[in-house]
Amino acid sequence: MDGQTRRQRLIELVRESDKPVSGTALAAKLNVSRQVVVTDIALLRANGIDIISTNRGYIVNTDNKKxxxxxxxxxxxxxxxxxxxxxxxxxxxxxxxxxxxxxxxxxxxxxxxxxxxxxxxxxxxxxxxxxxxxxxxxxxxxxxxxxxxxxxxxxxxxxxxxxxxxxxxxxxxxxx
Structure with missing residues (x-):
């Protein structure tokens, strides 16, 4: 899986979950290291995706009615x-x-x-x-x-x- 496809899947996994998803869980589902997940999250944020880090994992901010x-x-x-x-x-x-x-x-x-x-x-x-x-x-x-x-x-x-x-x-x- 290339990086762009992986980041798209990462967004889907976080959006589909009804609770925060840990970096470790995302890494396991995507078959990459947790550091790759952290880097992907940073790239997604730089491209305008509002991903929030909590102490329990990542969530996508859907209350962003700006x-x-x-x-x-x-x-x-x-x-x-x-x-x-x-x-x-x-x-x-x-x-x-x-x-x-x-x-x-x-x-x-x-x-x-x-x-x-x-x-x-x-x-x-x-x-x-x-x-x-x-x-x-x-x-x-x-x-x-x-x-x-x-x-x-x-x-x-x-x-x-x-x-x-x-x-x-x-x-x-x-x-x-």
């Missing part, structure tokens, strides 16, 4: 951390980044920034020099899908970003 919206922003690379902190400090998550590049058209990449720690780790990767921010290809203009538990929280995030001068009105193309 509200989301696309926002447009512009700022310098030096202001990225402040933008991300503004989002997470007000109860939101920066799920992705989207740019509209002149030649490459729409480009989108996952961010999955849910906390200040996530934001700091993202910035460390950018500052390490191995990569540049996607928004640097469009003079700082970019879009995010942000999510939160309520529309009110999203409104607060937008208001805070507007006050800091980062928020811009949406273009029609992004809604298509």
């Amino acid at each position: 509200c989301s919206r696309v926002i447009k922003c512009r700022h310098t690379d030096d202001e990225i951390l402040d933008e991300l902190f503004t989002i997470v400090d007000n109860g939101g998550s920066a799920d992705n980044i989207i740019i509209n590049h002149r030649y490459y058209n729409r480009l989108e990449a996952p961010l999955n920034v849910h906390s200040r720690l996530d934001a700091k780790e993202f910035m460390e990767a950018i500052k390490s020099g191995k990569s540049k921010s996607l928004s640097s290809a469009t003079s700082g203009y970019h879009y995010h899908t942000i999510s939160a538990d309520s529309e009110e929280a999203l409104d607060i995030i937008e208001q805070e970003l507007k006050q800091k001068g980062y928020w811009l009105p949406l273009d029609d193309w992004i809604l298509k």
Whole structure:
């Protein structure tokens, strides 16, 4: 079984169970080591699957009824951390980044920034020099899908970003 198939089966096993499934039990069912299960869980989380670790095992969060919206922003690379902190400090998550590049058209990449720690780790990767921010290809203009538990929280995030001068009105193309 290849890794992608194994991870899909792992999700199915956790979702189908009415109680948490231990890493050891998953490893036995998938015929791999527990460490492979831990690595697979990390990969699934990085791809947006909301798997929660409990002291009794793994569960998939199905109560994730979040509200989301696309926002447009512009700022310098030096202001990225402040933008991300503004989002997470007000109860939101920066799920992705989207740019509209002149030649490459729409480009989108996952961010999955849910906390200040996530934001700091993202910035460390950018500052390490191995990569540049996607928004640097469009003079700082970019879009995010942000999510939160309520529309009110999203409104607060937008208001805070507007006050800091980062928020811009949406273009029609992004809604298509």
